[in-house]
Each structure stands twice: as C-alpha cells, then as structure tokens.
Amino acid sequence: xxxxxxxxxxxxRRDRWQLAxxxxxxxxxxxxxxxxxAKTYGDVAEQSSILKVALATPEILIFRGLARGPGLGxxxxxxxxxxxxxxxxxxxTFMAVRHSRAEEEAGRSELVxxxxxxxxxxxxxxxxxxxxANVLAGALIALAFIAGNLDPAGSVLTGAAAGAVGIAFxxxxxxxxxxxxxSRGANAVSASLVLVAYLLRxxxxxxxxxxxxxxxxxxxxxxxxxxxxxxQQTFAFTGDRWWPLVLPLALGAMxxxxxxxxxxxxxxxxxxxxxxSGRADARGALRGSFALAxxxxxxSIIGWCTGGLVTxxxxxxxxxxxxxxxxANADTTAALRKxxxxxxxxxxxxxxxxxxxxxxxxxxxxALQAVVRARQEEASGxxxxxxxxxxxxxxxxxxxxxxxxxxxxxxxxxTALGAWASLVASGxxxxxxxxxxxxxxxxxxxxxxxxxxxALVFVLWPPATIPAGWTLLGAAVLLGVFGGxxxxxxxxxxxxxxxxxxxxxxxGTDWTGGFWMLGIAVxxxxxxxxxxxxxxxxxx
Numbered sequence: 001x002x003x004x005x006x007x008x009x010x011x012x013r014r015d016r017w018q019l020a021x022x023x024x025x026x027x028x029x030x031x032x033x034x035x036x037x038a039k040t041y042g043d044v045a046e047q048s049s050i051l052k053v054a055l056a057t058p059e060i061l062i063f064r065g066l067a068r069g070p071g072l073g074x075x076x077x078x079x080x081x082x083x084x085x086x087x088x089x090x091x092x093t094f095m096a097v098r099h100s101r102a103e104e105e106a107g108r109s110e111l112v113x114x115x116x117x118x119x120x121x122x123x124x125x126x127x128x129x130x131x132x133a134n135v136l137a138g139a140l141i142a143l144a145f146i147a148g149n150l151d152p153a154g155s156v157l158t159g160a161a162a163g164a165v166g167i168a169f170x171x172x173x174x175x176x177x178x179x180x181x182x183s184r185g186a187n188a189v190s191a192s193l194v195l196v197a198y199l200l201r202x203x204x205x206x207x208x209x210x211x212x213x214x215x216x217x218x219x220x221x222x223x224x225x226x227x228x229x230x231x232q233q234t235f236a237f238t239g240d241r242w243w244p245l246v247l248p249l250a251l252g253a254m255x256x257x258x259x260x261x262x263x264x265x266x267x268x269x270x271x272x273x274x275x276x277s278g279r280a281d282a283r284g285a286l287r288g289s290f291a292l293a294x295x296x297x298x299x300s301i302i303g304w305c306t307g308g309l310v311t312x313x314x315x316x317x318x319x320x321x322x323x324x325x326x327x328a329n330a331d332t333t334a335a336l337r338k339x340x341x342x343x344x345x346x347x348x349x350x351x352x353x354x355x356x357x358x359x360x361x362x363x364x365x366x367a368l369q370a371v372v373r374a375r376q377e378e379a380s381g382x383x384x385x386x387x388x389x390x391x392x393x394x395x396x397x398x399x400x401x402x403x404x405x406x407x408x409x410x411x412x413x414x415t416a417l418g419a420w421a422s423l424v425a426s427g428x429x430x431x432x433x434x435x436x437x438x439x440x441x442x443x444x445x446x447x448x449x450x451x452x453x454x455a456l457v458f459v460l461w462p463p464a465t466i467p468a469g470w471t472l473l474g475a476a477v478l479l480g481v482f483g484g485x486x487x488x489x490x491x492x493x494x495x496x497x498x499x500x501x502x503x504x505x506x507x508g509t510d511w512t513g514g515f516w517m518l519g520i521a522v523x524x525x526x527x528x529x530x531x532x533x534x535x536x537x538x539x540x
Contacts (some may be wrong), residue, residue, distance in 0.1 A: 003117050007125035011099060019133055021471070026084060026162070027140025029478070032488060033080035033323045034148025037072065040428055044070045044359035044445030051078075051215040061217065062202030062314075066232050068215045073150045077158055081236070083482070084158075086198050087165030088137050093190035096173025099126040100259075102183035110268045123174070127256055130170035138163030160245060161231030167246035169194055171255025178262040179269040188303065201229035211364040227251060289391055290399040298371050301407050308411040311359045312418020357498060359415035360443030361477055363408040363435075367451035368453050368469045370404030371458055375465040378537055386536045394532050401525060404451040409444065416440035418459040444511060445517035446497040450476070452524035459531045522533035 012019075041047050045069040054067055060068070065078045100123070103109040113119045142159030145151050169190065175192040177183075211217065223229035233244040262272065271451025285291055294301070374397060377383040387393040419436045454469035461468075479488055480496025493499050500513030 002246050002367070004121050004125060007117060007122055008128055011125055011129040013433065015095065015098075015129070019095075020352045021510065022087070023133060023137045023140060025474075025478070026087045026091070026137045027144050029087070030080065030084055030141040030145060030158075031144035031148060034076055034145050034150060037076045039147060041075055047075045048072070048215055050098065051075075054078075055210050055214060055217060061205040061208075062199070066205045066208070066219050066223070067217045068235055068238040069211075069213065071187060071237060073145075073154045076145070076148070077154070077236050081158060081161065082179075082198060082201065084141055085165040085231050086163045086194060088134055088162045089169040089194035089197065089228070090191055091137065092134060092166040092170035093173035093194060094171050094187060095130050096126065096188045097183050097190060099129065100174055101177035101180060101186045102178075104268060105183050106118055120260060123256075123260060123263065126174070127170070131167055134163040134166035134170070137166060151237055153240055157234050157236040157240055157242065160242075161236065164248040164252075165219075165253040168230075168255075169197075169252075171252035171259070174259040175255040175262075178259055178266070179272045181274060181372045184300075188300070192303070197226040197228045197392060200226040201232060204229055205232075238438075240290070261291055264335060288399075288402060289386060289396055292386075293370070293373070293399050293403050296377070297369060297403065297407075300369050301366065301410075304362055304369070304407070305414050307362050308359050308415040309418040311355060311362065312415040312420075313354065313422045315519040356415065356419075356439045356443055357481060357501065359412060359440065359502060360446055360498060361473075361481065362415075363411040363443060363447040364450035364473055365478075366411050367404040367439045367447055368473055370400050370407065371451065371454040372466050372469060374400040375458055375462060377460065382515070383439050384537050393537050394529055396537070397458075397532050398529060401451065401455055401529075405448065412440040412443055412447070438509065440442050441504040442511075442514065444512040445521065446501050448521035449497045449517055449524075452521040452528065455526045455528040456531075459528045459535055489503050 012237040014308070041050065051067045051070060054061055054064060061186075065080075065082045068074045068076055100109075103122075109119075109122065112122055129179075138159035138161075139160070142152075142156045143163055145155030145158060172193055173186070173190040180189055181184040200222045201219075204226065205217060206219040207220035207222065209218045209220075219229060219232070223232065227248045230244050230247040235243050266272070286295055300493040374383065377386075383396065387396050414436050416439075419440075420433050423433065423436065450469070450473050453472065454465060457468045458465040476496040476498055478496075479493050480498030483493035483499070497517055500517060502509045502511045
C-alpha cells in the first residue's frame with residue numbers, strides 16, 4: 001500500500017497544475033453556461049422557439065445536444081453538456097497516455113517496474129488518479145449548476161454523466177497506449193476517438209425522431225454507440241435516469257482490464273501495433289531540412305487537413321439548411337435570426353463564418369504543431385545533430401516555421417474547397433463562392449499568432465513551449481469561440497485573437513483587427529529568428 005500511495009502522490013504532484021487547469025476550467029465553463037442561459041434564454045417562450053429552430057436544423061443538433069423541451073435546466077443541459085463531456089474525455093485520454101505510453105517511451109516505467117512496484121501498481125495508481133480527477137470535475141460541474149439555481153438532482157446527474165464519460169475515455173486512453181508504440185500515436189488515436197464519439201452523438205441526434213411538441217427529440221442509433229451519447233441519455237432535468245451511466249463506466253472498466261491483460265504479456269517498449277520499418281536509404285525528396293520536417297509531421301498534417309475538409313463540407317450543408325429554412329418557414333427564420341443575434345451573428349453569411357472560425361482553430365492547432373515538433377526534436381537530441389551540420393540553427397528553425405505557415409494555409413484552403421463543393425452540389429446561393437474563399441483567408445491572421453508567439457516562447461524558454469502553446473490556444477478558443485455561449489465578459493473575449501478575425505459583411509470585410517494580428521505575428525516571428533542566432537540548441 002505504501003508503494004501504491006507513493007506512486008499516486010507522484011502523479012498528483014506531477015499533474016497538479018495541469019489537473020487544476022482542466023478541472024477548474026471545466027467547472028468554470030459549466031458556471032458561465034448556467035449563468036449565460038439564465039440571462040439570455042430565461043424565458044420559456046424564447047427557449048421553445050429556439051428548440052423548434054434546432055429541431056428544424058439538424059446541423060445545430062450536431063453541435064449542441066439532444067433537445068428535451070424547454071425549462072432552464074433542460075435547456076442548459078442541451079446547450080453545454082456535450083462540450084463538458086468532451087473536455088472530461090480529452091482530460092482523461094491525455095492523462096492516461098502521459099502516465100502510460102509516454103512514461104514507457106521515456107524509459108521511466110522500466111525503472112519503476114524494476115522496483116517492488118512492478119508493472120501493475122503504476123497502472124492502478126493511474127486509474128485512481130484519473131477516476132479522482134473525473135469525480136472532481138463532475139463535482140465542480142454539479143456545484144456550478146446548483147449555484148446557477150438549477151435543480152440539484154439534475155445538476156448532480158449532469159456532473160456524474162460528464163465524469164462517467166471521462167472515466168470511459170480514461171480506459172480508452174490506457175488501451176490506446178497498448179496498441180500504439182509512441183505517445184504521439186496514442187494521443188492522436190484516443191483524442192480522435194473523443195471527437196468521433198462527439199460526432200456520432202451529433203449524427204444520432206440529428207437523425208433522431210422529433211417529438212409531437214416540436215421541442216424534443218429521440219436520438220437515433222448512432223448516439224447509442226457513443227459514450228458522450230450515453231451520458232446524454234440520462235435526460236438530466238427531465239427524466240433523471242441514472243442507469244445509462246452504467247455503460248460508460250463498464251466501458252472504462254473493460255478497457256482497463258484489457259490494458260492490464262496486454263501489459264502483463266508484452267515486453268516493455270513493445271506494442272500491439274508495431275511501427276513500420278523504415279527504408280534503408282532516404283528518398284531524394286527528403287533532401288533538405290524542410291522536407292525532413294514535413295516528413296516527421298506528415299501524419300498530423302494529413303489529420304488536420306482532413307478535419308478542415310470535413311468542416312468545409314459541413315459548412316456547405318449548413319448553408320443549404322439555412323437557405324431552406326429561409327424560404328420555407330418564416331416563423332422559424334425569425335427565431336433563427338434571433339438566436340444568431342444572441343451569439344453575435346445576424347445572417348446566414350455570418351453563420352458560415354462561425355463554421356470557418358472552427359476551421360481557423362484547426363489551422364492554428366496545425367501551425368502550433370510545427371513549433372511543438374521542433375521542441376520535441378530538440379529535447380530528443382536529434383535537433384542538435386542537425387544544427388551541428390552546415391545547416392545552422394536559424395535555417396533549421398525557419399524551416400519549421402515555414403512548414404507551419406504552409407500547413408495552416410493548406411487546412412484553410414481545404415476547408416474552403418469542401419464548403420465550395422458542398423454549396424455547389426446543393427445549389428445553395430446564400431453565400432457566394434468568392435465569399436467562401438475570402439472567409440477562409442480571413443482566418444489566416446489569427447492562426448499565424450499561434451505559430452509565431454509559441455515560436456518566441458520556444459526561443460526564450462524552451463521547456464515551456466508545449467504547455468504554453470496549448471494553453472494559449474485553449475484559452476483563446478474558450479474566450480473567443482465559446483465566450484459568448486458561456487457568458488464571458490466582452491473585455492475578456494477581446495483577449496482572444498479569434499475575437500478579432502475579419503468578418504465579411506454587407507459593406508465589405510473590416511481587416512483592422514486582421515492587420516494588427518498580422519503585424520504581431522510577423523514581429524514575433526522576426527524576434528524569434530533573431531534571438532535564435534544567440535541560442536544554443538540542446539535538450540534543456
């Protein structure tokens with residue numbers, strides 16, 4: 001027991017800041033959402049009109065939740081539950097991989113397993129660590145809802161549902177660490193599965209059966225193969241069913257048992273999916289450090305670009321739905337415009353811009369990945385080998401920045417291509433093709449900020465590059481994308497680059513904020529490259 005508690009305390013100490021950020025951030029999002037819904041949609045008639053719009057626009061259900069009728073608690077659950085569950089899912093997968101495959105990759109788990117702790121006690125400590133984290137996140141969600149004057153029973157059930165989803169993905173993250181040979185691969189697989197669960201839930205909700213009142217929906221079958229969908233089936237505030245939580249908890253338990261069985265039989269460093277053998281000699285296309293940087297990141301670049309293309313296809317579908325509503329149902333159109341005005345938009349063109357804002361987040365993450373990879377290459381020592389050649393440290397880092405800029409543009413162009421193709425296929429004329437391409441270009445300044453500012457951090461304080469970069473992006477998304485939804489003050493929303501993205505309007509596009517962001521991005525990148533001349537490249 002003493003060894004087990006030592007391992008558990010080690011995880012608590014190592015994750016104290018990250019864990020506090022995830023748990024408090026999730027609870028704060030719940031608190032802001034409860035307050036914002038009560039303030040903005042406190043009237044039952046207003047909630048009813050918005051729910052009718054949501055049921056008439058399946059794309060809205062994909063990005064919100066399952067409508068269960070009006071009422072402050074039910075409407076808050078509809079608005080925010082899926083986002084809370086997604087956060088606990090990502091928190092759990094990253095935590096599981098960090099304390100399993102990443103430890104094994106770094107060689108520390110082999111040292112620990114040589115002690116009386118063996119191989120199972122660290123796994124048990126990680127499971128306890130993850131379960132406690134999800135219980136804390138669920139408790140904070142419940143307290144935030146109760147503080148927002150929502151029904152205590154429904155509030156507790158909402159927190160329990162989000163926590164149970166997190167526990168399911170804790171097991172999935174552990175099992176992914178057994179299949180993949182690297183922590184990057186395990187993180188990519190498990191975090192992508194959270195997104196897949198979110199989309200399956202969304203497609204299930206969108207393909208469900210509307211109720212006779214026009215304000216509730218019975219989810220379709222895809223929602224029943226998603227842990228996030230299982231939590232949604234609790235019907236918090238309307239049915240208060242606890243039995244669906246057995247499903248995510250059972251999935252988490254089964255994945256954990258499977259992890260233990262695999263771990264007990266495989267060698268340290270091995271994986272169920274072995275990495276492919278490389279070529280004995282590099283192809284001619286790999287000649288040069290830019291080509292090498294691109295080769296190292298090719299998998300993640302393809303993933304981000306695919307996400308952009310899918311987002312573009314959804315954007316076209318949404319534009320078509322808006323056009324259909326506009327021509328077929330005047331009452332629904334009025335309610336939809338009212339809802340969009342509450343979220344800072346006013347027309348179908350602005351609704352398309354909101355979807356492209358998500359593409360801007362994908363592009364920013366893709367650009368940030370280039371700086372993160374540079375830091376990982378430096379920490380592993382391979383970066384030092386390269387700069388010891390005639391290549392030089394500035395050229396080496398410039399290639400990573402150039403690759404980041406190139407890939408973020410590629411993500412946005414593929415988003416625009418997907419939107420253009422779907423708009424043309426559906427015959428939607430609510431947004432012109434030129435406006436679609438211009439909306440994609442408008443996202444570039446904000447995305448560049450997340451390339452150049454982390455690059456400056458990389459030069460000035462290398463160990464902080466990865467946490468600072470992802471924290472910067474997460475805070476910007478929370479304030480700039482979800483700030484309006486959860487009721488964050490406008491002055492705080494303005495701190496996010498995404499709040500200053502140029503938005504096309506009837507009188508043209510105002511690029512004032514875009515030019516400022518371009519200036520900041522260029523200045524930060526120039527400073528990073530200038531300071532790179534005086535910085536040693538090592539593993540510090």
